[in-house]
Amino acid sequence: MAPIRRRRALQLAGGSLSALVAGCVGGSPSAGTDEQTDTPTDEPTETTTDGRTETPTSATEVTGSEQVRYPSGPSEPDWAGADAVGHVALAASRERARALLAPFELPEARREPVVELLRETDFERSLLALVETVGPNGCYRTVEVSNLALSGDRLVGDASAVDESDGETACTEALTYPATLVRVTFDGRPPERATFTITDGWGESADVTGTVEDRIGPDPDDLAGHVRPDDDPVVREPLSCDREGFQRHGSWVDDPPWGLATDDDGAPTFALRVDRLEAGVGETVTVTMTNVGDGVLSTGNRHKYGLQTQTESGWEDVRGATDGDPLSYTDEAIGHAPGDGFEWTLELTEEGLVADHVHADRLVVCPDLEPGRYRFVFWEPAVAVAFDLVE
Incomplete structure (x- = not known):
């Protein structure tokens, strides 16, 4: 939201x-x-009109x-x-x-x-x-x-x-x-x-x-939505796909922070939220990323994210491609004013999770969706939220 x-x-x-x-x-x-x-x-x-460079008095x-x-x-x-x-x-x-x-x-x-x-x-x-x-x-x-x-x-x-x-x-x-x-x-x-x-x-x-020190971006604590469920997840068996040539989508982030990215000094930059913690197959979840800093900050483009489920082998992306060619992403910076960012609405179906993506013509979900814990993770900057897919 x-x-x-x-x-x-x-x-x-x-x-x-x-x-x-x-x-x-x-x-x-x-x-x-x-x-x-x-x-x-x-x-x-910055210049002054009188040529002085010393710090002026109050x-x-x-x-x-x-x-x-x-x-x-x-x-x-x-x-x-x-x-x-x-x-x-x-x-x-x-x-x-x-x-x-x-x-x-x-x-x-x-x-x-x-x-x-x-x-x-x-x-x-x-x-x-x-x-x-x-x-x-x-x-x-x-x-x-x-x-x-x-x-x-x-x-x-x-x-x-x-x-x-x-x-x-x-x-x-x-x-x-x-x-x-x-x-x-x-x-x-x-x-x-x-x-x-x-x-x-x-x-x-x-x-x-x-x-001059007031916050410009919103307080992360005031944002609507959730970060992840509090209870222990249902952990699935490792994912397996029987489609010929299928290569599972890789992940560029091993251990993203939950809900909030920070800069090198520990200051908040982008907050990620999901509008619900539980959804069924065919329903939708909406994920928002918001600049909560006090300046115009940049991210990677909106397609740089993973959709993963938690398995005994760790977090695995539910998507992949079958044509054998690697999936590439452009490397531009997208600027966001304080309070702005990206929003994704994901339909929890095999087709819906690849729709409206730059690689929608190549991505497939395999195997079919099953109940469990799922993670949306943005890569640039790294930040994640999670929700449960239920029957």
């Missing part, structure tokens, strides 16, 4: 901001598709600001709830700005101002704030920020949903979630937290705080 958040997949074509953002804040892998894409290799350097006042509005979105973001009036997310580096902004789709007329804002941002003296709120209808399409100032160790300001109706245009009857990006400059090192008094489209107000 998909995590409860606005699922805005990265795309490198057709009106996406992510390609332009990648160009101005450092290269990005190909995103959201299985196509290989050339990406820029030269990362812009700021004492706001010296300027610039705002770029985002379009209102009709789908519910992860922060939205019964009492939530808005959300504040901060970026004090180019990489974090990339993670915050890459998921958004913008009309062409609004993309260039965002790109220019990022290109000109000096993070030694500037802080980016993404401020979101909610409106009662389609005429609430933007957020207005005002009264920016320093208060102790934080930036403070006001933010209000703006009704853009003119009294003649009908407003669509649906909640909208407008947002704005604000760059605030200071006379020294920017603060690491900000509190905005946000007023939504109903006139309700609340103080909302964000910090």
